[in-house]
Every structure is written in structure tokens, then in C-alpha cells.
Amino acid sequence: MKRHIKIIGIGSYVPKRTVHSDEIDRKISAPNGWSEKKSGVKKRYFIEEETASYMGAHAAINALDQAGLTFSDIDCIISASGTVEQAIPCNASLIQKQLGLEQSGIPCFDVNSTCLSFVTALDMISYPIDAGKYKNVLLISSEISSVGLDWSQKESSILFGDGAVAVVLTKSTTQSGIISSHMETYSEGAHLSEIRGGGTKIHPRLYDENTAGDFLFNMNGRGIFKLSYKYLPAFLERLFKNTSLSMSDINLVIPHQASASAMKIIRKKLEVPEERFMSIIENYGNMIAASIPMALYEAVKQDKIKRGDYVLLLGTSAGLSIGGIILEY
């Protein structure tokens, strides 16, 4: 069932501080150029004073501006992020507060499937928007990866960046909408990328020099890639099933910006030419759930997609999950 929704505004916010790959090389005591060669990331942004709610609020203001709406038009705020600002309450409430909407009553909640949070939340909220429950929804991915990186694990730490993207969603009166969506989770890969601590199992009170690593991001990149690669072809078949489309009909593939090398292999596997495969990782790094919407933001900005185009949002996330949406933009 197609859900008639439309992205009528998209905005982003990146931290003031730009971190170039030579700074990363020095940080991990690698030869100059090593991290860029390995990750494909030339620069990314790291927060200094910015919080996730601050970044999310600024992205929201920009998205709303583009949509030509005011906050009084918004009737739902969803945070779709793999990280949280604080354990309680949810990010969406903190963003509402940051926006000065403390007494607005606009409902706020979070959806989390790590790097796929934006895709999952977009899919979930498309049903109530199509049904008329919400008129204008703010969907925000605001991620701070930099505080949780393990710099002794070079493979993962050189990949990530911080930042936020927001979209305004409304019911479509044109052909714009979600044609198909699909998600598969294979928890055989649940521990291939994780932060073991920080929740109820290894509570922060257990933090000491022996447990410090439990509170940092740990990734087995090779394991994730192998598992994703194995399940991807059948996943895509199921995503395209019941549509009249095939991969060659897709005007632009917007993948999760996991790592430059993985994206390259996946692109070749999918037989998608470079010009129809959006890559922004060299300028932003992997921004967790904000990666896919940031690539969408750049695609819109760079006129790589126009209304009516078929866009494929596609990614993997910790879990391990694979998710995708075929969008008629």
C-alpha cells in the first residue's frame, strides 16, 4: 500500500568544529593520509559545546523554513537517532524544549533502530500521516558519535562524524509517497557493532578503567559487511516485490554512509552507476542515523533529485538490520 506522504522541507545542522583527516591521523598516531585512505573521510564535524537537542532544533528550524511553515503548523515531533542526549527523557522532548515549544503540547517520542532510525521512523509515521492523524510531522535525526568513539579501535573511530538533519512531512496530494518499505533484522549480528555499556546491563556506575571500553563503540566491520552482503540480494528482491520497479528505475540510491569501501562494493553489487549512488561520506563521515537524511539533504541541494523521481533509501544498522524505502520524491 502506497503511503501518500511528501517531504516538504529538509534542513541540516553541523557542529562549528570541522575535523580534517590529518587531525584524525595525529590523534591515532597514524601516518599522514592514512585515515582518509582507509575510510574515505576527508572531513567530518565534531561537537564542542553543541548538544543533540541544540543541533536537532537548528536542523528543524531550517527544515521548517524551507517548508514555509511555522511551528504552530507542526503536530508531531519524532527523534530518530541511534544516540540519546540523556537517558531520560526522550530526545524529541528535549528538542521541543530547545525550540521554545515547552507549552505547545506537540507530541514527542523517539524511534530507534541505530543507523536505520530515520528510515524506520519515516516508514512508521507514513501510515498515520496518510490516514490523516498528523498534518505536519518533524522527523529529526541528531547524532553525536564523537563522544563514544574508541580511538584505540582505528577501524571504527576514523569513520564517524556528528550532525543533525530534520525533515517536515505532510500528506501528499500528488504522486509523492512511499511505494515500498522493508526491514530485516538478523540478531546473529547483534554484537558485531555495539556499545555494551550505558544501559541496565552495564550501568554507568560500573565505569572504571577496566570497563571503560564497554562504554565506547565497538565494531567488527568485516563481520557486518559479510552478513549484510549475504542477506542484501534477497532483501532487495523483497523490497521491490509488489512494485512495478527494478533497480534500473531508481533515479538515485541514497545509502547509509557506513564506510567508503563498503559503499563502493555494494554499489557494484547492485550494478548502480556512480552518478546514481549518493555519497557524502568524504565530507561528513558516518553520522549514524543522520547519514541517510544528510545524503538526501545534499541530493536535494545539489539538484540530484527532482519531484517524481524514484529514490531508494537503503542501509544497514547495528542489530544487525537491513532497511530500505522506495520513495517517489
Added chain:
Amino acid sequence: MKRHIKIIGIGSYVPKRTVHSDEIDRKISAPNGWSEKKSGVKKRYFIEEETASYMGAHAAINALDQAGLTFSDIDCIISASGTVEQAIPCNASLIQKQLGLEQSGIPCFDVNSTCLSFVTALDMISYPIDAGKYKNVLLISSEISSVGLDWSQKESSILFGDGAVAVVLTKSTTQSGIISSHMETYSEGAHLSEIRGGGTKIHPRLYDENTAGDFLFNMNGRGIFKLSYKYLPAFLERLFKNTSLSMSDINLVIPHQASASAMKIIRKKLEVPEERFMSIIENYGNMIAASIPMALYEAVKQDKIKRGDYVLLLGTSAGLSIGGIILEY
């Protein structure tokens, strides 16, 4: 728009260890009987070795058993909890793994609005179920509050308990469904109940004796109550608007089990007689998002509701949010 969904199975799991109020009194050096008098909680359950995914998986097995289904019938797993087992990945993936469904591909993600997570997730997933996207959904609230309590803050620490509840949801072919749902968030109350640390703002690496309190639950019960009480009447008007029902038509109110005293005042404010207002707090404490489904579980078990009854799920959560669902059970 009514969403035709039906709860076809409900199951629970509580930790092996029962904690009676006299143990709490000793823990906080209060006179015998003090904590029970203050909180209305006679006993609650605290985990020893159990994890959130372990509890959630056991609740899921019980729910599925009641529904007469097997895991091969399930096509979506949602964790709706205010706490997480670990920072990454989401709880739902960890529950999938605990259930031995590592290679099932069943999509897994989390929805979080703290104590209202179950209500929010039930509302959200009702649209795709009604639309035929998912056939049988496992919705699980599994909460471990005990590790995050601040025992120097007696007002909050004496209230909470651990445990899990799961429901199996399917499309209804009868009148069962969600008649109305509504949520309002007032972030003027965002810091009235919170855990400031544990996320990207106060990362666990900052844990020391000075910051220890930032990683524990902090609550201004009076502030929450005042704000909820102020917004509740208009909230209920909006929840019942566009239905043909009023509070007197509701067969059973299932409130969040926040605290016995708050529940009593709210019940009187709503003019609901005691027999139509479900209270389980004396036997379980406040189980965060698991409270409302646990009260539903007990209501079903105790034959307090039957098919066709009008049930009101109603609660407040950190955020501050008020949420409700009018369910034709």
C-alpha cells in the same frame, strides 16, 4: 479513524527476587512501614541476574503461547521501553537474539516515550497493522528500574520495580480496535523526571563520585503531578472528541502506575469508581513503560475486562507527556 487491531495474547515476566517494603525501609533507614505508607507499594521485583532481553523474551513466549501462535507467525518485534539494556543496538534486536530468532529476519526496532512507550508504540503500530503491513506483531515492554534508582531520594526510589510484559497484536476481524488516541508533550516539564547522564551530554566516561547522581533517576513528584493535573482535563476532552463515548462509558481505566497517591487523586478527578480503575501498584510498584501493559495483563487475568469492553489506557511520562488510548478490547 478506528484502527482494527486486537490483542490476541498477553504475557508477563517478573524477576525471581521479590522485594517487600520492609526491605526497602531498611535500605533507606526508614521506620518499618514508612515506604509502603508513602508509596502504596507492598512488594515489587528486582532483577538479580536477569537482563531486559531475558525478561522480554520470557514475556514474549508467554504472550505467544496465549495467542496460540509460534514465532514463525511473528513479522515484527518492537521494544517499547523507557530503559535500554545497552546503548547499541536496540532492545528489540537483543530480545530477538534471546528468543533464538537470530536468523529469522523479523524486523526489530524500539519506540521510546519513557513511561508511555507502550501506549505510543501500540498507537503507532496500529496503523500499519490495520493497513495489512504486519500480520502479527510482538510489542514488548521490559524495564529494569532498580539499577538506576537514587536511594538517597526516598520519594522516587521507593516506587519502582522491574519486569516485562509482551502482547501479540493482529488485525481485528471484529469490533476490537483503537477508537481514539492522543498524546501531548509539555517540555516545560522535561527536567522534572530525568536521568541527566548516560547519553552524549554527560557520557559515562564522566562518571565519578561528583557526577554519580547524574546517572541516577531524579524526580520532582510534586512538579509532575501539578503539571499533569493542570493539563489532564483538556487532554481528555481532546482524546474523547470525535468519539461517541464519555468517561462513564469506559468499562475499565488502566492508568500508568505512577504512585498510589497520584492515582487516587486522578481517579477522583476523573470521577471513576474504584472498581473501574485498575491498580496493581501495591504488588509491582511503578514499572516504567511496563506498568500499563502489566495492569492490562492483570485485568485480563482477573476477568476485569472482556471482549468488546471499552478500556482507557492513560498515563504520563517523563517529557513531560500525557498519553491515552481508547481501546475496544
